[in-house]
Amino acid sequence: MAEYDAIVLGAGAAGLMCAATAGQMGRHVLLVDHAEAPGKKILISGGGRCNFTNVHAKAENYLSANLHFAKSALGRYRPQDFIDLVDRYGIAWHEKTLGQLFCDGSARQIVDLLLEECQAGGVTLLLGHPASAIDHADGRFRVTIDGQAHTAPALVLATGGPSIPKMGATGFAYDVARQFGLSVVQPRPALVPFTLGDDEVLFRELSGISSEVEVRWNKVKFREAALFTHRGLSGPAMLQISSYWQHRTPIGVNFLPDRGADWLLTEKREHPRMQFATVLSRGLPDRLAAALGERLALAGELGNLSDKALRAAEARLRDWQFAPNGTEGYAKAEVTAGGISTADLSSQTMEVKRTPGLYAIGEAVDVTGWLGGYNFQWAWASGRAAGQAIGEQ
Incomplete structure (x- = not known):
């Protein structure tokens, strides 16, 4: 029997x-993973460059049954x-849009950094x-391996959720949690593309077309790029809203978020000879503009279109309703929403309240x-909180 101060399940x-x-706080740690190599999700993140944090990360950027839990x-x-830490290892990085930080080189640099940090702490790795x-x-946990x-x-x-099962992801952590009497908030795919039904086939034919939009579900809004796919809707805007979306509810899309009130009437007054399709294509990709125009059933010169019809078109373009029939599921979900209930955990240490250790x-x-x-920042922050608590025991 091998004895340690801490066993961490999930590398x-x-x-x-x-x-x-x-x-590094002097504890004898065993790090276990069923995969042959550590950090597999890190390696594929950010297109292989690892979007390792976001400079704006705060509790308001997270979903949870307890929205305050992540603050500590x-x-x-x-x-x-x-x-x-990244700078200390000499890893070059850059900021993309909206505070997102990526390695200039490869996500492998982040995995190597973490492995070197583990080596500095004398961590024993047991992979595969x-x-x-x-x-x-x-007062001791016994883990049987081979x-x-x-x-x-x-x-x-620390074994994550079931998103991206082809990489070996499972609901193992939930099974162990239930074994110890913990509650599990219903897991679901998050940051995942939507699928559309046959009545939206017109939009599925726009596969590959991308445009910046504002997407809304209830009171939640995101303004980023949306991407039409052969199965439905993807791109950052749609992935963001998918985490909040509830099945069989519509999402609203503002296709021209920079346009003010009555902008079509203004265009009609200033450019009465302009074609309606041309007006749309000035702010949208041509194929998307054509598809929207077809759905709106408007064509011809603006001067020949009634103010009522233009107002109705403007209202629909501002809040175009899509009714996804589902998502692409865990196979394409970047993360899993839900999971082990925060009600059972200390927000300071991540320790289970009723089961010390x-x-x-x-x-x-x-x-x-x-x-x-944001999810990497939660991984670093929650991992550090638990690691420090163990180190101080």
Whole structure:
């Protein structure tokens, strides 16, 4: 039987950060993953360049049954703290839109950084070996791997959620959580493309067309690019709103968010000979403008169109209703919303309130960030919080 101070299950972003933190505080840590290599999701993120944080990350950018839960960990480990770590390793990075930070080179640099941090903490890695059983008795957790028992007074669930199953993602953390009597908020795919039904086939034929829009569901709005696909709607705007969307409810799209009130009437007054299709194509890709014009059933010179018809067209372009019939599911979801209930955890340490020594971090927890580096920042912050708590034991 091998004994440790802490066993971390899951060598993703949160698990690596937690293990490195506890290890560097003098704890003997075992980091376990069923995958053959660590950080697999990190490697594919950001198109292979890893959108490793967002400079604007704060609790308001996260979904959770408890919207305040993430404040403590995010407040104690900020984006600048991870930026400082990246800089210390000499990794070049750049900022894209909306505060998103990416490596200039490869996401492999972030994985290597985390592995070096683990090495500095003397962390033992056990990869390619799934845990077959987990028990708890006499203040110690026993994890059975390949028939051998490994024990520790601290166990960390950092195995994420079931999004991207082709990379080995599962709901393992939820099974363990339920074993210890924890509640699990219904998991669902998040940051995921929508699918459209046959009545929206016109838009599916626009596959590959992208345009900046404002998308709305209830009171939530995002302004970013939307992408039409052969199955429905994707792109940053749609991925963002998908995390909030509830099945069988519509989403509203403003195709021309920079246009003010009565802009079509102004165009009619100033350019009465201009074709309606031309007006749309001045602010939208040609094929999208043509498809919208076809759906609006308006054509010809603006001067020949009634003010009532133009107002109706403007209203619809400002709030075009789509009724997705679903999403592309966990296979295409970047993250999983829902997860281990925050009601069972300490927001300071990520420790389970009723089971001392048991922790849950990262995507396994019911905290889900926006698109654009927010989920990595939660991984770093929650991993650091749990790692420090273990290190201070």
